[in-house]
Amino acid sequence: MSEPTIFERIVAGDIPARIVYETDTVAAFLDANPLAPGHTLVVPKTPYERLDEMPADVAADVWAAVQELTPRIEAAVDADATTIGVNNGEAAGQEVPHVHVHVVPRFAGDGGGPIHAVAGSRPDLSEGELDDIADAIGSSE
Ligand code: AMP
Numbered sequence: 001m002s003e004p005t006i007f008e009r010i011v012a013g014d015i016p017a018r019i020v021y022e023t024d025t026v027a028a029f030l031d032a033n034p035l036a037p038g039h040t041l042v043v044p045k046t047p048y049e050r051l052d053e054m055p056a057d058v059a060a061d062v063w064a065a066v067q068e069l070t071p072r073i074e075a076a077v078d079a080d081a082t083t084i085g086v087n088n089g090e091a092a093g094q095e096v097p098h099v100h101v102h103v104v105p106r107f108a109g110d111g112g113g114p115i116h117a118v119a120g121s122r123p124d125l126s127e128g129e130l131d132d133i134a135d136a137i138g139s140s141e
Pocket of ligand 1: 006015017029030031032033034041086087093094095096097
């Protein structure tokens with residue numbers, strides 16, 4: 001058995017967290033190093049590392065929690081909007097190997113950027129390359 005992830009330990013009550021939502025399959029708690037007031041993490045209780053490892057019913061439960069919580073989070077901190085995202089894999093910045101959806105409250109003029117700012121320099125792709133990529137995604141089932 002591998003070591004439990006830090007989020008499993010939170011769900012188990014072994015380490016403290018400000019839990020704001022809990023069902024049989026999903027928990028949500030405030031991020032310990034928030035990017036904004038109200039920054040919340042929504043996690044499946046089972047420690048799937050990547051999004052594609054989550055069974056569809058658990059993924060649906062996680063997304064339902066995100067949808068339910070987002071207006072509550074915005075109201076709690078009087079936010080104007082939210083940025084919602086997943087660092088899916090180490091190269092994308094994932095530090096905790098347990099799926100978690102970041103719900104980050106946003107405020108007009110907060111100095112942050114849109115989700116377009118997360119990747120490096122933009123690629124210059126030809127029409128053929130775009131066609132090949134679309135075909136590869138569409139045919140890889
Ligand atoms: P990521 O880089 O997407 O894996 O994000 C991991 C997040 O987990 C970071 O935003 C951390 O601040 C947060 N985090 C790490 N440990 C804890 C903890 N004990 N309680 C709450 N949030 C945590």
